[in-house]
Amino acid sequence: RRPARPVPRVEPGLETSDAELVSRARRGDRWAQEAIFRRYVRDVTLLAEHLLGRRADANDVTQDTFASALSSLDTLRDPAALRSWLLGIAVNRVRRRDRWTAWLRLLGLDRGFDDASLPMLASRDLSPEGHAELALVHAALATLSANVRAAWILRHVEGEKLEDVAAILGCSLATAKRRIAVAGSAAQEAGEPAP
Numbered sequence: 001r002r003p004a005r006p007v008p009r010v011e012p013g014l015e016t017s018d019a020e021l022v023s024r025a026r027r028g029d030r031w032a033q034e035a036i037f038r039r040y041v042r043d044v045t046l047l048a049e050h051l052l053g054r055r056a057d058a059n060d061v062t063q064d065t066f067a068s069a070l071s072s073l074d075t076l077r078d079p080a081a082l083r084s085w086l087l088g089i090a091v092n093r094v095r096r097r098d099r100w101t102a103w104l105r106l107l108g109l110d111r112g113f114d115d116a117s118l119p120m121l122a123s124r125d126l127s128p129e130g131h132a133e134l135a136l137v138h139a140a141l142a143t144l145s146a147n148v149r150a151a152w153i154l155r156h157v158e159g160e161k162l163e164d165v166a167a168i169l170g171c172s173l174a175t176a177k178r179r180i181a182v183a184g185s186a187a188q189e190a191g192e193p194a195p
Helices: 018-026 030-052 055-071 079-106 128-142 146-156 162-169 173-191
Strands: none
Touching: 018 030, 018 079, 030 055, 030 079, 030 146, 055 079, 079 146, 079 162, 128 146, 128 173, 146 162, 146 173, 162 173
16 A cells, blocks of 8 residues: 655645635635635725725724634635625624714714725825815715615725625615615715805
């Protein structure tokens, strides 16, 4: 009998599918867990920044998202849908953060600084008028519920397909479209000059 050859350890990289990373991470493979984090940390962080408008809060949401996700990978039904699942967890964390921030504001205890608003994250090449319009849109979106704001940002800032917006938010396609339309109306009204 020949001795078994050791199986070479392949570090997960770009060529490794999400389903394979999830399978390996579920078995406790630290490289796979780190690869999941590295692959999607930017997407989760940017979404949280766009939804919250605050980098510190977005970083907290990102950490919470990955801590929760990596400890509950067994609940992911479709490992190929890892990205949507992670973004959905992030949106849920943003909702919680929004409720907490609303309470702090109500009590006059909110000391946070909006350092990741849409105008602040915009390209430096954007005209002053463009920055002013983005500020109005950002202010209008801030008055909406997290669900409505998230749908619009996922679609128009993150560039997600409608089907993916619905999957991330855990709602029907019709509901996602309705939320995007509500936010779009608010954004459009904010950008219109006063009569």
